[in-house]
Structures are given as structure tokens and as C-alpha cells.
Amino acid sequence: MKKESFGMVHPQYFTFAEPPHRLKLQSGKSLGPVTLAYETYGELNDDRSNAILVCHALSGDAHAAGLLPDDPTPGWWDGLIGPGRALDTSQYFVLCANVIGGCKGSTGPASIHPETGKPYALDFPMITIADMVDAQRHLIDYLGIDKLLCVIGGSMGGMQALQWASSYPDRLRSAIPIATALKHSPQQIAFNEVIRQSIMADPAWRKGYYYESGQPENGLAVARMIGHITFMSDQSMEQKFSRKLKKENLSFQFTEDFEVEGYLRYRGYNFVKRFDANSYLYITKALDYFDLSGERFMPDVKKTPVRFLVISFKSDWLYPSYQSQEIVRLLKRKHAYTTYFDLTSTYGHDAFLVEIDDETRLIKNFLAHIDRT
Amino acid sequence: MKPDHHIIAEIIEERAHVLDLGCGEGELLDFLRRRKKAQVQGIELDEDQMHICVEKGLTVLQGDIESGLEDYPDQSFDYVILNQIMQEIKKADYVISESLRVGHKVIVGFPNFAHWSVRLSLTFSGRTPINDALPYYWFETPNVRFLTIRDFLDYCHKKGIRIEKRFFLGKNGGVRLLPNLLAQTAIFVISTHTKDML
Numbered sequence: 082m083k084k085e086s087f088g089m090v091h092p093q094y095f096t097f098a099e100p101p102h103r104l105k106l107q108s109g110k111s112l113g114p115v116t117l118a119y120e121t122y123g124e125l126n127d128d129r130s131n132a133i134l135v136c137h138a139l140s141g142d143a144h145a146a147g148l149l150p151d152d153p154t155p156g157w158w159d160g161l162i163g164p165g166r167a168l169d170t171s172q173y174f175v176l177c178a179n180v181i182g183g184c185k186g187s188t189g190p191a192s193i194h195p196e197t198g199k200p201y202a203l204d205f206p207m208i209t210i211a212d213m214v215d216a217q218r219h220l221i222d223y224l225g226i227d228k229l230l231c232v233i234g235g236s237m238g239g240m241q242a243l244q245w246a247s248s249y250p251d252r253l254r255s256a257i258p259i260a261t262a263l264k265h266s267p268q269q270i271a272f273n274e275v276i277r278q279s280i281m282a283d284p285a286w287r288k289g290y291y292y293e294s295g296q297p298e299n300g301l302a303v304a305r306m307i308g309h310i311t312f313m314s315d316q317s318m319e320q321k322f323s324r325k326l327k328k329e330n331l332s333f334q335f336t337e338d339f340e341v342e343g344y345l346r347y348r349g350y351n352f353v354k355r356f357d358a359n360s361y362l363y364i365t366k367a368l369d370y371f372d373l374s375g376e377r378f379m380p381d382v383k384k385t386p387v388r389f390l391v392i393s394f395k396s397d398w399l400y401p402s403y404q405s406q407e408i409v410r411l412l413k414r415k416h417a418y419t420t421y422f423d424l425t426s427t428y429g430h431d432a433f434l435v436e437i438d439d440e441t442r443l444i445k446n447f448l449a450h451i452d453r454t
Numbered sequence: 455m456k457p458d459h460h461i462i463a464e465i466i467e468e469r470a471h472v473l474d475l476g477c478g479e480g481e482l483l484d485f486l487r488r489r490k491k492a493q494v495q496g497i498e499l500d501e502d503q504m505h506i507c508v509e510k511g512l513t514v515l516q517g518d519i520e521s522g523l524e525d526y527p528d529q530s531f532d533y534v535i536l537n538q539i540m541q542e543i544k545k546a547d548y549v550i551s552e553s554l555r556v557g558h559k560v561i562v563g564f565p566n567f568a569h570w571s572v573r574l575s576l577t578f579s580g581r582t583p584i585n586d587a588l589p590y591y592w593f594e595t596p597n598v599r600f601l602t603i604r605d606f607l608d609y610c611h612k613k614g615i616r617i618e619k620r621f622f623l624g625k626n627g628g629v630r631l632l633p634n635l636l637a638q639t640a641i642f643v644i645s646t647h648t649k650d651m652l
Binding site for chain 2: 411416419420
């Protein structure tokens, strides 16, 4: 089959939880109104049985595939979504929404607080992965979809896929959690804490109320640099940069001597242009709070008909394979029919965005055999 | 269609829940799913073979046989299949007892090391036997143990394991007489004694 890009897409918005019917959050607080920015690819069929929800990672957004007007960058999982691709838009209705707490069109700390007329900043309530999924469920209800064919995502997107199976086991037929975990280890929490501290240590952060004075650019850039180190592997950094120099000789100054330094700075300072620092704080906290281990996963379900495809990557040290194997162990206890692959890749955690061919081979065949009756 | 697969497919009831340890490319599971509408789960270590399973639409876990069973609750499956892997696994006793815990019934298929050709080869040529059921040279074989039909019967007797059904295959089909001498392959359906008495 011909594989091609989905083509032009248009951002869509769904607003719900208008006060007093605010969205109840796991913390006990509530939020409303809530807007979700989302995109859809393909057509919903007559019996509404072909919908696939794609969940994005920490810094992702609703733009998973195709091209937006005025933006030359294809969606973040464009290689996986389109006609003839793994999530084949000629067969499936694929949708992706920006998470709450985000800054790409959905309600987050940079959104206007309806009571003050100013950005929420740190008045924004703490949100969790379960809250993100609850908000998505409102969107799925609004679209009239009773049962999703699949919920798929990598990293934080994989957590959402697991949370969907746990919170709404009757609302999905299959889940594909990729390069993810049931809970963050102390090492993962530690990285996130350093990330948060680097933002909060920037004087421009102003305890979160910086929307008039401007972003804590240096803090956010350093935070993103830390992230990028954890997304790559020792081997992929060696392949990409080795010890190559930017100029012919060492400068003997604190400038960018090595290519890897230039890469990190470029990535860090580019990120500042497209992401809100407070969103980064809120979402990393949501990642750290996430815990579906033990009895917390599918608490009222003894046997689940939901089918799982769990994928990890051998070189991923941020979400190591053993964490996916823990997911598999838990799925066995729920009698879930599960496919698990520990794929060979040198790309580290980035593999879930990069290893499109292997993912396509697995996901396409897996989805083709999900019973829709 | 391999003759042992045919026998296993005959044993298994319609819509049974089946776990196949060391499912390879999933030929047996695919057959069981099509012919018997079975709900099937495979466990396999080899990535290439697993890909072929997924292409067939089978659910397959990457993992080794020894650690693959421990997280399943008691009696999770109607059948656990241990076909042609007994000779390749290290902790055979553990795997059999875990399979009996996880499955109502366990199907065990293995090459019989007491087949007459094996006996002759060892006695007269003095070389490690090679036949249809044991097709490897010593330096390339995945087998870590050899067992005979009598060995397996002794084992079941000693462990109080109930033998529900037995099938013996020679080169040209079923074997009725002197199976430990004439059968190249044996297939047993076993279950736990105590479970049946309760």
C-alpha cells in the first residue's frame, strides 16, 4: 500500500466543565472551564468503532500528523499516522489532544483564569495523568465514541494509555503503551526535580508569575537540555557527535567547543520559544505522581478483554525495559492477552519517535486483529 | 501441518484459553485459533519468530520459559502447551509444576530418547543419535537433556501427576505397541491429581 502524509490538518477545540460543573481533579480541587485542543485524521465510521486515541509525551501536543497551515513541520508522529501507515487513516479515525496542564491550546497554567482575567500561573491546580485522561474521556463522549479501538502513546503517552485501561476499562478494546512505566523510579523523579529546580532557580521565574515580564528562558533551556541528555543513549550520542569540535581548535574559553554542547544549547533555547515553563513544572510533577503499580492498576477488574501491545527499547535508560516488563507482569495477573517486544535500537528513549519501521510492523499487525464486535 | 500439531489440535476444545511456551513462529497457535477459535497467548524469546507471530495476529510475549509463568494466577488457562521444549529448558520440574498451576491441563510433547534407532545408534555406531525427532549434531543442538517415555511416566508417578491422555508417534503415524521402543515422539495430557479430587 502507498504510504503518504495525511496532508493538511486543522486544529479543533472542545470546551467543557463550565462552572459550576467544573472538572473534578484527583487532588480534590476542580478546574473549569476546560478547553482541549485536538486534531483528527481520517473518518469516523458509521458504527464509530474505528477510533484510535494518540496520547502525547511531556512536551508534545495535539499536532501528531500532517501539516498545519503556516507551519512547515509535520506532526510529531507523522511517520506512524497517515494513509497506509501504522495508524492507517484510510481505515481508522485517529485523534490526538493536547493534555490539560499543557500550553498548546489546552487549558494550562498560561491560560486565563476566569476569575482574575490573568494567566493562572501557580494558581493553576496540580493535575495528574488520571486528570488528563478524564479530560480526554469528555472529548471522546462529545465525539459520540462509546469504545475506542485503541489508545496508544509513548513515554507519558504510554502512561495515559495505561491510565485509560485502568480508569475506563470498558471504553477501549486495546492499548499500546510504548517506552513507559507504571510509576517513576527515584532516578526518574530525581531528573524531574533537577529539571524543575533549574526553572525555579531562574530569577525570571518570579515564583511562577512571569507572564507579563517574560519566560525564565535560561532556566527552561537548561531544563530541556537535561531532558535531551536522558532521551539519548551513550551510543546514539557517540554516533551523532563523538567528540567533534564546532571549530578547528579548542577555544580555551567557556564557549561551545564540542558539537554536543552546541546541540544542547540549540535544543534548549529553541524549546523556550515553543513551551511554557510552568507547563513543564506541572507536567513533570504529573509524571512523578503517576503510580499504577500493584493493586492500583485496573482495581475492579479480575480478567480484562483489553488487548495490549507493550513495547520497550533496549537502549532506553530513561524508561528501561524492566519497567515495561513490570507492566507485562501486571497484565498477566489480569489475564490480559498481551504482546510484548523489547526492540533493538540504539536511540535510547527517543527510539519511540524514531524507530518507525519496527513500530509500524508491530502496530499494524496488532491493530488488524483487534476484534471490533 | 506437523503430525504432533494435529494431535494437539484434536485434544483442545473449542474456544479454549491456551498458553504455548516457546511458541516459535506460532504455527500451532495460529491453527488452534482458526480451527478451534481458541484464545491464544504465546511466549517466545526469538525476536524474528515473534514478529512472524504478530504478523499472524497472535499475542506473544518476549520472555524465557522459566520466568514466563510465575505471574499468571492459578488456572489462568485451559491448556498450557509445552511442546518440544522439555529437552531445551533447564528447570524442567519447575516449569511442569508451574504449568500445572497456571493451566487446568498441560500438554507435554517431547522426542523419545529410547526409540530403537537411538538405542541402535548409540550401541553400534557409538555416536550421539540423530533421527527425525532429534535432528541435531551434539555441537549445534539446543537440547540440554534427553528423556524417554518411561522416564516421563516414572516422573508423573513420583509427583502424583495424573495422565489424562497419551499419544505416541512413529515415523509413519501412530504407535500402539511398545511405545518406548517404537515411538519417536510422545504427547501427554497431564493434570494435577488433587485438583480433580477436590
